[in-house]
Amino acid sequence: MAIAQTNSQQQEKVSSEASAGEKKRWTLSDFDIGKPLGRGKFGHVYLAREKRSNHIVALKVLFKSQLQQSQVEHQLRREVEIQSHLRHPNILRLYGYFYDQKRVYLILEYAAKGELYKELQKCKYFSERRAATYVASLARALIYCHGKHVIHRDIKPENLLIGAQGELKIADFGWSVHTFNRRRTMCGTLDYLPPEMGMWLTIETK
Structure with missing residues (x-):
């Protein structure tokens, strides 16, 4: 699936929607999923496009079963709480998160050139x-x-x-x-x- 580049205005739109918190309930259907960007111990990261704004993000998909097995649920909650409140040009933005029965999804800023x-x-x-x-x-x-x-x-x-x-x-x-x-x-x-x-x-x- 081809995913187009977006501008800073679209980025601000996603950011403002994410900061709305209680008003916006993200679901997987809000995104077009693109190519895989990487994988980790608890899940995978995909390139994605938020449909409403067309903003490109990195969608980190974590499996609840693996988080529970390793007893790191509290660590994930702390990560989300901390990173979502940081605003600095040299810190990757965490726009928001959502979850379903089996997975937790983190909506992250896309760093195009990788690690x-x-x-x-x-x-x-x-x-x-x-x-x-x-x-x-x-x-x-x-x-x-x-x-x-x-x-x-x-x-x-x-x-x-x-x-x-x-x-x-x-x-x-x-x-x-x-x-x-x-x-x-x-x-x-x-x-x-x-x-x-x-x-x-x-x-x-x-």
Whole structure:
């Protein structure tokens, strides 16, 4: 199924509808489903078009049975609550969610160029200018998060996406927390854990 590009005005329309919250009850019939974009432990991500606005989104489909089996329902609720309230050009938007008997659907901003990790694999290395731009964008997004008392706790190239204009966006807030206190939780991805976590030192940011 061919899916056309949309403009910023259409994006604002979907965003305003999603923020209406109680007024809008999303269902799968509100979307045209396109090609698969990826898959994870609990489900799949598809390119989709919201029919009313023609806005392109990424639709993340999670299976309830797998969420329950892994006992991460509370983690998903926390992810939705946190990410849906974040507004920053370098943070992937979560427009809304809905569910049926077997699945939970997250309506996410579409980052056209995919994962930073895959882009790095393709390019082998980034120029100093490009790398510096990504680092600066990431730093601004993290400063914003920490100002909102949100800690991501799983920053890695696989969780950084690239938008159509080459802009970096933090995604996947599954390990994130909203807290006013210091944390000692061992979490995240083993390959990217900083030394202080391995030594059980108090951390405030990740």
